[in-house]
Amino acid sequence: MDKRPIGIFDSGMGGVSLLRDARLLLPKENFIFYGDNKNAPYGDRTEEEILSLTSAAADYLVEHGVKALVLACNTATSASINILRRKLAVPVVSIEPAIKPACERAGEGKVFMLATAATTRLARYRALLERMPDPSRVINIGLSGMVARVERGETEIGAYDDILNEYLEPYFGETADAIVLGCTHYVFAGEAIREYFLRHFKGECRLFDGNRATARQLGRVLERNGLLNPGGCGKVVFTTSGEPEKLAPIFDRFLNTPLD
Numbered sequence: 239m240d241k242r243p244i245g246i247f248d249s250g251m252g253g254v255s256l257l258r259d260a261r262l263l264l265p266k267e268n269f270i271f272y273g274d275n276k277n278a279p280y281g282d283r284t285e286e287e288i289l290s291l292t293s294a295a296a297d298y299l300v301e302h303g304v305k306a307l308v309l310a311c312n313t314a315t316s317a318s319i320n321i322l323r324r325k326l327a328v329p330v331v332s333i334e335p336a337i338k339p340a341c342e343r344a345g346e347g348k349v350f351m352l353a354t355a356a357t358t359r360l361a362r363y364r365a366l367l368e369r370m371p372d373p374s375r376v377i378n379i380g381l382s383g384m385v386a387r388v389e390r391g392e393t394e395i396g397a398y399d400d401i402l403n404e405y406l407e408p409y410f411g412e413t414a415d416a417i418v419l420g421c422t423h424y425v426f427a428g429e430a431i432r433e434y435f436l437r438h439f440k441g442e443c444r445l446f447d448g449n450r451a452t453a454r455q456l457g458r459v460l461e462r463n464g465l466l467n468p469g470g471c472g473k474v475v476f477t478t479s480g481e482p483e484k485l486a487p488i489f490d491r492f493l494n495t496p497l498d
Protein backbone atom coordinates (compact mmCIF):
# COMPACT_ATOMS: atom_id res chain seq x y z
CA MET A 239 0.00 0.00 0.00
CA ASP A 240 1.53 3.28 -1.18
CA LYS A 241 -0.14 6.40 0.22
CA ARG A 242 1.76 8.90 -1.95
CA PRO A 243 -0.38 10.90 -4.38
CA ILE A 244 -0.49 10.48 -8.15
CA GLY A 245 0.55 13.62 -10.01
CA ILE A 246 -1.70 14.74 -12.86
CA PHE A 247 -0.35 17.43 -15.16
CA ASP A 248 -1.82 19.57 -17.90
CA SER A 249 -1.05 23.01 -19.30
CA GLY A 250 -4.35 24.03 -17.68
CA MET A 251 -7.87 22.84 -16.99
CA GLY A 252 -8.15 20.19 -19.72
CA GLY A 253 -6.45 17.56 -17.60
CA VAL A 254 -9.28 17.76 -15.07
CA SER A 255 -11.27 15.67 -17.58
CA LEU A 256 -8.73 12.85 -17.21
CA LEU A 257 -8.64 13.29 -13.44
CA ARG A 258 -12.44 12.69 -13.38
CA ASP A 259 -11.97 9.33 -15.09
CA ALA A 260 -8.97 8.40 -12.95
CA ARG A 261 -10.91 9.14 -9.75
CA LEU A 262 -13.83 7.06 -10.88
CA LEU A 263 -11.59 4.10 -11.62
CA LEU A 264 -9.26 4.54 -8.63
CA PRO A 265 -11.46 6.14 -5.96
CA LYS A 266 -9.10 5.40 -3.07
CA GLU A 267 -6.06 7.04 -4.65
CA ASN A 268 -4.90 10.52 -3.66
CA PHE A 269 -4.20 12.96 -6.49
CA ILE A 270 -2.29 16.19 -6.84
CA PHE A 271 -3.23 18.13 -9.96
CA TYR A 272 -0.89 20.74 -11.41
CA GLY A 273 -2.11 23.10 -14.11
CA ASP A 274 0.47 25.37 -15.73
CA ASN A 275 -2.29 27.89 -16.38
CA LYS A 276 0.14 30.80 -16.39
CA ASN A 277 1.85 29.41 -19.49
CA ALA A 278 -1.20 27.90 -21.26
CA PRO A 279 -1.91 27.41 -24.07
CA TYR A 280 1.00 25.17 -24.97
CA GLY A 281 -0.45 24.27 -28.37
CA ASP A 282 0.85 27.36 -30.16
CA ARG A 283 4.37 27.04 -28.72
CA THR A 284 7.50 25.43 -30.18
CA GLU A 285 8.47 21.86 -29.32
CA GLU A 286 11.44 23.14 -27.26
CA GLU A 287 9.23 25.45 -25.20
CA ILE A 288 6.67 22.70 -24.54
CA LEU A 289 9.41 20.29 -23.51
CA SER A 290 11.00 22.77 -21.15
CA LEU A 291 7.66 23.76 -19.51
CA THR A 292 6.55 20.14 -19.18
CA SER A 293 9.88 19.10 -17.73
CA ALA A 294 9.66 21.86 -15.09
CA ALA A 295 6.09 20.81 -14.24
CA ALA A 296 7.17 17.17 -13.88
CA ASP A 297 9.99 18.23 -11.54
CA TYR A 298 7.47 20.22 -9.48
CA LEU A 299 5.23 17.17 -9.04
CA VAL A 300 8.11 14.81 -8.30
CA GLU A 301 9.34 17.27 -5.64
CA HIS A 302 5.84 17.05 -4.16
CA GLY A 303 6.38 13.32 -3.66
CA VAL A 304 4.19 11.75 -6.35
CA LYS A 305 4.47 7.99 -6.90
CA ALA A 306 3.49 8.21 -10.59
CA LEU A 307 2.98 11.00 -13.10
CA VAL A 308 0.16 11.33 -15.63
CA LEU A 309 0.60 13.66 -18.58
CA ALA A 310 -3.03 14.64 -19.08
CA CYS A 311 -2.04 16.75 -22.07
CA ASN A 312 -1.69 15.45 -25.62
CA THR A 313 0.53 18.40 -26.52
CA ALA A 314 2.95 17.80 -23.63
CA THR A 315 3.04 14.08 -24.48
CA SER A 316 3.98 14.82 -28.09
CA ALA A 317 6.93 16.98 -27.12
CA SER A 318 8.28 15.26 -24.05
CA ILE A 319 7.17 11.73 -23.19
CA ASN A 320 10.31 9.88 -24.29
CA ILE A 321 12.63 12.31 -22.52
CA LEU A 322 10.55 12.34 -19.30
CA ARG A 323 10.44 8.56 -19.15
CA ARG A 324 14.23 8.46 -19.35
CA LYS A 325 14.69 11.26 -16.84
CA LEU A 326 12.18 10.50 -14.07
CA ALA A 327 12.43 7.83 -11.39
CA VAL A 328 8.62 7.41 -11.19
CA PRO A 329 6.42 5.74 -13.85
CA VAL A 330 4.97 8.15 -16.41
CA VAL A 331 1.59 7.48 -18.04
CA SER A 332 0.45 9.70 -20.88
CA ILE A 333 -2.55 10.42 -23.06
CA GLU A 334 -2.56 10.48 -26.86
CA PRO A 335 -5.29 11.25 -29.41
CA ALA A 336 -7.82 8.38 -29.59
CA ILE A 337 -7.62 7.89 -33.37
CA LYS A 338 -7.22 4.12 -33.06
CA PRO A 339 -10.62 3.42 -31.44
CA ALA A 340 -12.17 6.09 -33.66
CA CYS A 341 -10.85 4.48 -36.86
CA GLU A 342 -11.82 0.99 -35.65
CA ARG A 343 -15.35 1.77 -34.55
CA ALA A 344 -16.48 4.45 -36.96
CA GLY A 345 -18.28 3.69 -40.24
CA GLU A 346 -16.94 4.45 -43.71
CA GLY A 347 -16.93 8.25 -43.38
CA LYS A 348 -14.29 10.64 -42.17
CA VAL A 349 -12.63 10.78 -38.75
CA PHE A 350 -12.10 14.40 -37.70
CA MET A 351 -9.16 14.69 -35.32
CA LEU A 352 -9.25 17.95 -33.42
CA ALA A 353 -6.15 18.83 -31.42
CA THR A 354 -3.73 21.67 -30.84
CA ALA A 355 -1.54 22.89 -33.69
CA ALA A 356 1.53 21.41 -31.95
CA THR A 357 0.01 17.93 -31.50
CA THR A 358 -1.02 17.62 -35.15
CA ARG A 359 2.39 18.88 -36.33
CA LEU A 360 4.76 16.87 -34.12
CA ALA A 361 6.39 13.57 -35.07
CA ARG A 362 4.79 11.45 -32.35
CA TYR A 363 1.25 12.00 -33.65
CA ARG A 364 2.39 11.71 -37.30
CA ALA A 365 3.83 8.26 -36.49
CA LEU A 366 0.61 7.21 -34.71
CA LEU A 367 -1.42 8.31 -37.74
CA GLU A 368 0.77 6.30 -40.09
CA ARG A 369 -0.03 3.16 -38.08
CA MET A 370 -3.76 3.48 -38.92
CA PRO A 371 -5.01 1.15 -41.67
CA ASP A 372 -6.15 4.14 -43.78
CA PRO A 373 -4.61 7.43 -42.58
CA SER A 374 -6.31 9.33 -45.42
CA ARG A 375 -9.65 8.89 -43.63
CA VAL A 376 -8.43 11.08 -40.81
CA ILE A 377 -8.79 14.84 -41.24
CA ASN A 378 -6.33 16.51 -38.90
CA ILE A 379 -7.33 19.90 -37.60
CA GLY A 380 -4.84 21.81 -35.46
CA LEU A 381 -6.97 24.44 -33.76
CA SER A 382 -5.86 27.65 -32.16
CA GLY A 383 -8.00 29.65 -29.75
CA MET A 384 -10.16 26.93 -28.20
CA VAL A 385 -8.02 26.33 -25.11
CA ALA A 386 -8.15 29.92 -23.83
CA ARG A 387 -11.96 29.79 -23.84
CA VAL A 388 -12.10 26.47 -22.01
CA GLU A 389 -9.67 27.96 -19.47
CA ARG A 390 -12.28 30.66 -18.82
CA GLY A 391 -14.90 27.97 -18.24
CA GLU A 392 -16.86 28.69 -21.45
CA THR A 393 -18.55 25.44 -22.42
CA GLU A 394 -22.00 26.39 -23.67
CA ILE A 395 -23.39 25.42 -27.10
CA GLY A 396 -22.26 27.93 -29.73
CA ALA A 397 -19.27 29.15 -27.69
CA TYR A 398 -16.75 27.88 -30.27
CA ASP A 399 -18.67 28.37 -33.53
CA ASP A 400 -16.47 31.19 -34.85
CA ILE A 401 -13.24 29.25 -34.29
CA LEU A 402 -14.67 26.01 -35.69
CA ASN A 403 -15.98 27.86 -38.78
CA GLU A 404 -12.50 29.10 -39.51
CA TYR A 405 -11.09 25.57 -39.74
CA LEU A 406 -14.04 23.40 -40.74
CA GLU A 407 -15.95 25.35 -43.38
CA PRO A 408 -14.06 23.67 -46.26
CA TYR A 409 -15.38 20.29 -45.08
CA PHE A 410 -19.06 21.18 -44.52
CA GLY A 411 -21.40 18.48 -45.79
CA GLU A 412 -18.88 15.61 -45.41
CA THR A 413 -19.80 12.49 -43.46
CA ALA A 414 -18.23 12.76 -40.02
CA ASP A 415 -18.44 9.35 -38.40
CA ALA A 416 -16.11 10.19 -35.58
CA ILE A 417 -14.68 13.26 -33.90
CA VAL A 418 -11.53 12.73 -31.88
CA LEU A 419 -11.08 15.20 -29.03
CA GLY A 420 -7.28 15.14 -29.24
CA CYS A 421 -6.79 17.83 -26.63
CA THR A 422 -8.00 17.26 -23.08
CA HIS A 423 -9.45 20.78 -22.96
CA TYR A 424 -11.83 19.94 -25.80
CA VAL A 425 -13.57 17.32 -23.66
CA PHE A 426 -15.24 20.17 -21.78
CA ALA A 427 -16.27 21.68 -25.12
CA GLY A 428 -17.42 18.26 -26.37
CA GLU A 429 -21.13 18.96 -26.30
CA ALA A 430 -20.68 22.26 -28.16
CA ILE A 431 -18.36 20.60 -30.71
CA ARG A 432 -20.78 17.71 -31.36
CA GLU A 433 -23.74 20.05 -31.71
CA TYR A 434 -21.72 22.10 -34.21
CA PHE A 435 -20.83 19.00 -36.24
CA LEU A 436 -24.44 17.78 -36.28
CA ARG A 437 -25.45 21.16 -37.75
CA HIS A 438 -22.86 21.15 -40.52
CA PHE A 439 -21.98 17.52 -41.27
CA LYS A 440 -23.63 14.22 -42.08
CA GLY A 441 -22.93 11.02 -40.15
CA GLU A 442 -23.01 9.96 -36.53
CA CYS A 443 -20.46 12.55 -35.28
CA ARG A 444 -19.53 10.27 -32.39
CA LEU A 445 -17.02 11.69 -29.90
CA PHE A 446 -13.83 9.87 -28.87
CA ASP A 447 -11.26 10.86 -26.28
CA GLY A 448 -8.34 9.06 -24.67
CA ASN A 449 -9.23 9.70 -21.03
CA ARG A 450 -10.75 6.38 -20.03
CA ALA A 451 -8.03 4.33 -21.72
CA THR A 452 -5.34 6.42 -20.02
CA ALA A 453 -7.00 6.04 -16.61
CA ARG A 454 -7.10 2.26 -17.15
CA GLN A 455 -3.43 2.29 -18.15
CA LEU A 456 -2.65 4.22 -14.95
CA GLY A 457 -4.40 1.51 -12.90
CA ARG A 458 -2.36 -1.21 -14.65
CA VAL A 459 0.92 0.65 -14.14
CA LEU A 460 0.22 1.20 -10.42
CA GLU A 461 -0.66 -2.44 -9.96
CA ARG A 462 2.37 -3.71 -11.88
CA ASN A 463 4.69 -1.53 -9.78
CA GLY A 464 3.08 -2.36 -6.44
CA LEU A 465 1.95 1.27 -6.01
CA LEU A 466 -1.80 0.90 -5.36
CA ASN A 467 -3.37 2.45 -2.26
CA PRO A 468 -6.50 0.38 -1.61
CA GLY A 469 -7.03 1.89 1.86
CA GLY A 470 -6.65 5.54 0.80
CA CYS A 471 -9.17 8.33 1.23
CA GLY A 472 -9.28 9.71 -2.33
CA LYS A 473 -8.00 13.20 -1.59
CA VAL A 474 -7.61 15.66 -4.50
CA VAL A 475 -5.34 18.72 -4.27
CA PHE A 476 -5.38 21.47 -6.90
CA THR A 477 -2.19 23.42 -7.60
CA THR A 478 -1.50 25.91 -10.39
CA SER A 479 1.11 28.33 -11.70
CA GLY A 480 -1.79 30.72 -12.34
CA GLU A 481 -4.19 32.50 -10.00
CA PRO A 482 -5.61 29.86 -7.62
CA GLU A 483 -8.51 31.99 -6.32
CA LYS A 484 -9.77 32.58 -9.87
CA LEU A 485 -9.12 29.04 -11.09
CA ALA A 486 -10.23 26.89 -8.15
CA PRO A 487 -13.97 27.42 -8.82
CA ILE A 488 -13.49 26.35 -12.48
CA PHE A 489 -11.45 23.34 -11.33
CA ASP A 490 -14.25 22.31 -8.91
CA ARG A 491 -16.94 22.81 -11.53
CA PHE A 492 -15.05 20.76 -14.14
CA LEU A 493 -14.14 18.03 -11.65
CA ASN A 494 -17.78 17.64 -10.66
CA THR A 495 -19.22 17.75 -14.18
CA PRO A 496 -20.84 14.30 -14.54
CA LEU A 497 -19.20 11.88 -16.96
CA ASP A 498 -21.26 10.49 -19.87
Ligand code: DGL
Pocket residue numbers: 248249250252253278279280281282310311312313314354357385420421422423
Ligand atom coordinates in the same frame (compact mmCIF):
# COMPACT_ATOMS: atom_id res chain seq x y z
N1 DGL B 1 -4.84 20.14 -22.89
C1 DGL B 1 -3.74 20.09 -23.76
C2 DGL B 1 -3.80 18.91 -24.72
O1 DGL B 1 -4.37 17.89 -24.40
C3 DGL B 1 -3.19 21.29 -24.45
C4 DGL B 1 -3.75 22.62 -24.29
C5 DGL B 1 -2.82 23.74 -24.64
O2 DGL B 1 -2.72 24.15 -25.80
O3 DGL B 1 -2.19 24.19 -23.70
O4 DGL B 1 -3.25 18.96 -25.78
